[in-house]
Amino acid sequence: xxxxxxxxxxxxxxxxxxxxxxxxxxxxxxxxxxxxxxxxxxxxxxxxxxxxxxxxxxxxxxxxxxxxxxxxxxxxxxxxxxxxxxxxxxxxxxxxxxxxxxxxxxxxxxxxxxxxxxxxxxxxxxxxxxxxxxxxxxxxxxxxxxxxxxxxxxxxxxxxxxxxxxxxxxxxxxxxxxxxxxxxxxxxxxxxxxxxxxxxxxxxxxxxxxxxxxxxxxxxxxxxxxxxxxxxxxxxxxxxxxxxxxxxxxxxxxxxxxxxxxxxxxxxxxxxxxxxxxxxxxxxxxxxxxxxxxxxxxxxxxxxxxxxxxxxxxxxxxxxxxxxxxxxxxxxxxxxxxxxxxxxxxxxxxxxxxxxxx
Amino acid sequence: xxxxxxxxxxxxxxxxxxxxxxxxxxxxxxxxxxxxxxxxxxxxxxxxxxxxxxxxxxxxxxxxxxxxxxxxxxxxxxxxxxxxxxxxxxxxxxxxxxxxxxxxxxxxxxxxxxxxxxxxxxxxxxxxxxxxxxxxxxxxxxxxxxxxxxxxxxxxxxxxxxxxxxxxxxxxxxxxxxxxxxxxxxxxxxxxxxxxxxxxxxxxxxxxxxxxxxxxxxxxxxxxxxxxxxxxxxxxxxxxxxxxxxxxxxxxxxxxxxxxxxxxxxxxxxxxxxxxxxxxxxxxxxxxxxxxxxxxxxxxxxxxxxxxxxxxxxxxxxxxxxxxxxxxxxxxxxxxxxxxxxxxxxxxxxxxxxxxxxxx
Numbered sequence: 001x002x003x004x005x006x007x008x009x010x011x012x013x014x015x016x017x018x019x020x021x022x023x024x025x026x027x028x029x030x031x032x033x034x035x036x037x038x039x040x041x042x043x044x045x046x047x048x049x050x051x052x053x054x055x056x057x058x059x060x061x062x063x064x065x066x067x068x069x070x071x072x073x074x075x076x077x078x079x080x081x082x083x084x085x086x087x088x089x090x091x092x093x094x095x096x097x098x099x100x101x102x103x104x105x106x107x108x109x110x111x112x113x114x115x116x117x118x119x120x121x122x123x124x125x126x127x128x129x130x131x132x133x134x135x136x137x138x139x140x141x142x143x144x145x146x147x148x149x150x151x152x153x154x155x156x157x158x159x160x161x162x163x164x165x166x167x168x169x170x171x172x173x174x175x176x177x178x179x180x181x182x183x184x185x186x187x188x189x190x191x192x193x194x195x196x197x198x199x200x201x202x203x204x205x206x207x208x209x210x211x212x213x214x215x216x217x218x219x220x221x222x223x224x225x226x227x228x229x230x231x232x233x234x235x236x237x238x239x240x241x242x243x244x245x246x247x248x249x250x251x252x253x254x255x256x257x258x259x260x261x262x263x264x265x266x267x268x269x270x271x272x273x274x275x276x277x278x279x280x281x282x283x284x285x286x287x288x289x290x291x292x293x294x295x296x297x298x299x300x301x302x303x304x305x306x307x308x309x310x311x312x313x314x315x316x317x318x319x320x321x322x323x324x325x326x327x328x329x330x331x332x333x334x335x336x337x338x339x340x341x342x343x344x345x346x347x348x349x350x351x352x353x354x355x356x357x358x
Numbered sequence: 359x360x361x362x363x364x365x366x367x368x369x370x371x372x373x374x375x376x377x378x379x380x381x382x383x384x385x386x387x388x389x390x391x392x393x394x395x396x397x398x399x400x401x402x403x404x405x406x407x408x409x410x411x412x413x414x415x416x417x418x419x420x421x422x423x424x425x426x427x428x429x430x431x432x433x434x435x436x437x438x439x440x441x442x443x444x445x446x447x448x449x450x451x452x453x454x455x456x457x458x459x460x461x462x463x464x465x466x467x468x469x470x471x472x473x474x475x476x477x478x479x480x481x482x483x484x485x486x487x488x489x490x491x492x493x494x495x496x497x498x499x500x501x502x503x504x505x506x507x508x509x510x511x512x513x514x515x516x517x518x519x520x521x522x523x524x525x526x527x528x529x530x531x532x533x534x535x536x537x538x539x540x541x542x543x544x545x546x547x548x549x550x551x552x553x554x555x556x557x558x559x560x561x562x563x564x565x566x567x568x569x570x571x572x573x574x575x576x577x578x579x580x581x582x583x584x585x586x587x588x589x590x591x592x593x594x595x596x597x598x599x600x601x602x603x604x605x606x607x608x609x610x611x612x613x614x615x616x617x618x619x620x621x622x623x624x625x626x627x628x629x630x631x632x633x634x635x636x637x638x639x640x641x642x643x644x645x646x647x648x649x650x651x652x653x654x655x656x657x658x659x660x661x662x663x664x665x666x667x668x669x670x671x672x673x674x675x676x677x678x679x680x681x682x683x684x685x686x687x688x689x690x691x692x693x694x695x696x697x698x699x700x701x702x703x704x705x706x707x708x709x710x711x712x713x714x715x716x717x718x
Contacts, residue, residue: 058448062441162553166523175483175707176525177459197440268437274522274553275435275460313442316430317449323399323432 005346015344020290020297023337024050024304030336031329035321044319049311049329052318059314061193063306064202065268069094069260071205071302073284075212076256078293084229085249089135089150090257091281092157093128097258098265099161099169100127102180102272105187105265106169116186121262128258129251131157136250140243146250158277165274180272189267201263205299208256212295225249257281286334305330390425390632393446393454395433395461398556398581404601405555405581405618406431409457409480411602412620419625424632435460443468447475453631455624456480458555459524465489476636478627481526483707485638492623495644496526497533498674499616500577501681502645502652503598504537505670506613507575508545509663510595511538517548517573518716519564521555521580525707530579532713533681539715541666548573549718556581562588569594575613583607596656603653614667615653622648642703646675682706687714 028046036042053059073090080087087093101124108116135149165178173181189199216222228235228245235242260280265272287305291297312326400410413427428451433442439461446454447468456465457480469477469489482491507516516538518531535547548568552560561580565588568576574595578585581601586608589597597608599615623641630636643649652671655664673679684695688711695701701709712718 065437065441176528176710178523264437268440270463273436273460278434278436278438309438310441313430313438313445317393317428317442317445320428 002351004349004351005342006349008345008347011344016292019340019344020292020301020337023290023333023340026336027329027333031332034328035325040321040325041319045315045321045325048315048318048321049308049326051311052314053307053310059310061196061198062310063303064198066309067299067302067306068201068205068267069264069280070284070287070305071298072201072208072260072263073253073257073281074287074291074298074302075209075295076253077284077288078291078295078298079212079216079225080249080253081288082229082293083225083245083249084232085139085246085253086147087132087135087150087250087253088147088285089132089152089154089281090253090284091277091279092150092154093131093254093257094261094264094281095154095157095161095277096131096261097124097128097255098261098272098276099157099164100124100130100258101262102169102265105183106180108187109181109184112184112186114186117189117266120187120266121259124258124262124265125255126258128261129255131258132250132254133247136247139250140246146246154281161272161276162274165272169272171271178274182271183266187266188270189263197268199267201260201267204259204263205302208259209295209299216295221248257284283330286330289334290337304333308333389423390453390628391449391451392425392427392628393451394427394429395439395442395446395454395456395458396429396431397433397435397458397460399431400429402556402581403583403604403607406457408601408618409455409620412618412624415621416624416628419621420628420632425628433461437464440464440467443477444471447472452476453478453628453636456482459526476631485640487638490627490636490639490641492627492641494618494620494649495642496579496616496618496650497529497681498644499650499652500530500533501537501674501679502667502671503577503614503616504534505541505667506655506659506663507534507577507596507598508538508540508542509666510613510659511542511545511575512595513572513574514542514545515548515571515573516545517550517568517576519561519568519576519578519580519585520549520551522553523551525709527551527579528712529682529701529706529709531716531718532686532709534577535713535716536681536686537670539713545715547716549712549716552580554580558582558584561585565589566592586612599653605653605656610656610658612656613659614655617651617653619649619651644674645671646677688712689714689716689718 028050032042032046035045053063077090101120104120104123134153135146138144138149139146169180171179171181189201191199192203224240225245227238228240228242232242269276283305287298287301291301308326308329315321316323394413396406396409398406400406430442433439435458443454443464453476455478459481462479462482465477465479466486466489469486473488477489479489479491481493485491518534520527520531531549538545550564552564561584565576565585569592576585576589576597578600583604586597586604590608590611596613597611599612601618603615603617605612680700682701684699685693685697686695688694694711
C-alpha cells in the first residue's frame with residue numbers, strides 16, 4: 001500500500017484555523033524533546049518560553065510592547081501577500097517611516113500642541129509608503145521582482161539611518177553620541193494603562209487590525225485583493241487592474257510598516273538611535289503567515305511570537321537556556337506551520353499498487 | 359552560575375516550604391543575586407569575554423556561597439534591554455551590571471522603579487542614586503600599541519577599525535595616531551567604522567579592503583577576533599588584541615593586546631553591596647590601577663620596540679606622560695591643544711575632531 005497526496009476541492013476552513021494551533025503545540029513537544037536531548041531542562045524550556053509570560057501578570061505589559069509593532073506590520077503584509085505581492089522589505093519601510101516621523105519630531109521638538117503627535121504619525125505612514133512606492137513602481141513599470149528590490153532597499157535604509165544620526169539628525173546635546181534628541185511630552189505616546197509601560201501603540205495595533213479586517217471582508221477593495229491574488233486571469237476578466245492592486249498592496253503594507261516605525265520611536269524607544277532596527281519587519285513575516293494572512297489572525301500570532309521573545313529572555317534568566325533557543329523555537333513554529341499547510345490543501349489517501357499501475 | 363534542574367527546583371521548593379518555620383533567619387543567609395547583561399556572547403574572545411572573566415574572578419574572590427550570578431546574553435541596545443533589566447530586578451537581583459553604552463536610557467528608567475536595586479552601567483555617562491558608572495581608560499593602552507605600530511610599520515599606513523563613531527571610539531583612534539606619529543611622523547591612520555559593536559562580516563570586509571589599500575598594521579575597537587584572523591591569513595605586519603588576548607587567532611600577527619580587567623572592579627563593587635557600603639560613583643581607571651593591561655609581546659617585536667612601548671606604559675602609569683598632551687593639531691591643521699596643556703577627563707567626551715595624520 002502507498003500513500004498519495006490529493007488536492008482538496010476546497011481547503012478545509014476548520015483545518016486552516018487548527019493548523020497554526022497544531023504547529024505551536026507540536027513545536028512545544030518537539031522543542032521539549034530536543035532540548036532535553038541536548039542536556040537542558042526541556043520541560044522547563046517549554047514552560048518558561050510559552051507559559052511563564054502568560055502566567056506572570058507583570059509580563060503582560062511586555063507582551064503588549066513587543067507585539068504591537070509586529071501586529072501592525074503583519075496586518076499590512078497580510079494584505080500584500082494575499083494579493084501575491086511579496087513585500088519582504090517591511091524592515092526598511094519601518095525604518096524610513098521612523099526617520100520621516102522623527103524628522104517632523106526634530107522640527108517640532110520645542111513646540112507644544114495636540115497636533116504634533118498626529119502629524120508625526122502621518123509623516124511616518126507617508127515615509128513608509130513612499131519607500132514602498134519605489135519597488136511598486138519598478139514592478140509595475142519594469143516588471144522588476146519586488147522580493148529583490150524590497151529586500152535590497154532595507155539595507156539602504158540602514159545606511160540612511162546611520163548617516164542621518166551621525167550628521168543632520170544628531171542631537172546637539174548628545175555628547176557626541178549618534179542619536180536624536182529625546183522626544184518631548186507632546187511627542188511621546190501616552191501610557192494607556194496607569195502604572196505599566198503599555199502605550200498608545202498597543203491600542204492602535206488592535207484598531208489597525210480591526211479596521212483592516214472590516215475593509216478586507218466588507219468592501220470591494222478587499223475582494224479585489226483576494227481575486228487578484230488567487231486568480232489573476234479571472235481578476236482581469238472581472239475588470240480589476242493587477243497593477244492598481246500592486247500599488248495599493250505596496251502602499252498599504254509600506255505605510256503600516258512606517259506607522260509601526262514611528263510609533264516605536266515615539267513610544268518604547270523615545271528617540272532614534274543606531275540600534276533602532278530590531279528586526280520587527282522580518283519577524284512580522286512569520287507573524288503574517290502564522291496568522292493565516294488574516295488581520296485578526298495577525299493579532300493572535302503577534303502575541304504568540306511576542307510570548308516566545310519575552311519567554312526566551314525569562315528562560316535565559318531562570319534556567320540558563322541559551323539565547324539561540326528562542327530562534328530555534330520560532331523557526332520550528334514557522335517550519336511546522338508551512339509543512340502542515342500540505343494537510344490543508346491536500347488529503348492523504350492510501351492507494352493500492354494496482355491502482356498506481358493503471 | 360546556578361544550574362537549575364529538577365533537583366535544585368525540588369530543593370528550592372523544600373526550602374520554600376520550610377521558610378515559615380525559619381522565619382526571617384532564612385533571608386539573612388540568602389545569597390546576593392547579581393545580574394550581568396551582555397550585548398554579545400561571553401565566547402566572543404573580546405569585550406564580552408572580558409566582562410565574563412571579570413565575573414568569574416569576582417565569584418572566585420568572594421565565594422559562591424555568598425553570591426550567585428545570572429548572565430543574559432545578546433541583549434540588544436533598545437527597549438528589549440529595558441525588559442531584561444526589569445526582569446532581573448523582579449527576579450530578586452540586587453546588583454545588576456549593564457555592560458554596554460546603549461543600555462543607559464533603559465537602566466535609568468528601570469532604576470527609578472527599583473530604588474533598592476543597585477545598577478552599574480559600563481562606559482556610561484550619567485549616574486543616579488542607585489546607578490553608578492564604570493569605565494576603563496582604554497586610550498592609555500592605545501597610546502602603547504600606537505607606539506608599537508609606528509615603529510613597526512613598513513608601508514607607514516595604519517588603520518583603526520572603529521565600532522560606532524562616539525567620542526570614546528574617536529579618542530581611541532586619536533590616542534593611537536598621536537602615539538604612532540610621535541615615534542614615526544610619516545604614518546597615516548585610516549579610520550573606518552562598522553556601525554555596530556560586533557559584526558564579523560563587516561569587520562572582515564573592512565579588514566580586507568584596508569589590507570588591499572596597503573595598510574600593514576590594523577588596530578580595532580570592535581568586540582571579536584575576526585580582524586586578527588584576516589590579518590593572519592593575509593600575513594600583514596600586525597594587529598592588536600582588543601579586550602582580550604587574541605593571539606590564539608593570530609599567533610604570528612598579534613603584536614600585543616589591550617586586555618580589559620574588570621575582575622577587581624566587580625569584586626570591589628559586589629563586596630560593597632554585601633557590606634552595605636555601595637554608593638553612587640563614577641569609576642574610570644586605566645593602566646595604573648590594572649583595569650587596562652598590555653598583553654605579552656609577540657616574539658617578532660624587536661627588543662628596542664618593546665623597550666619603547668614599555669617606557670610609554672611606565673610613563674603613563676607614573677603620570678609623567680598624558681596620552682593627550684599638547685601640542686595636538688587636528689587633521690585639518692588647526693591646533694586643538696596648546697603645548698603644555700592636555701585634554702582632561704571632562705573635555706574628553708566633547709571631542710569631535712580627529713588628530714593630525716588620521717584619514718576618516
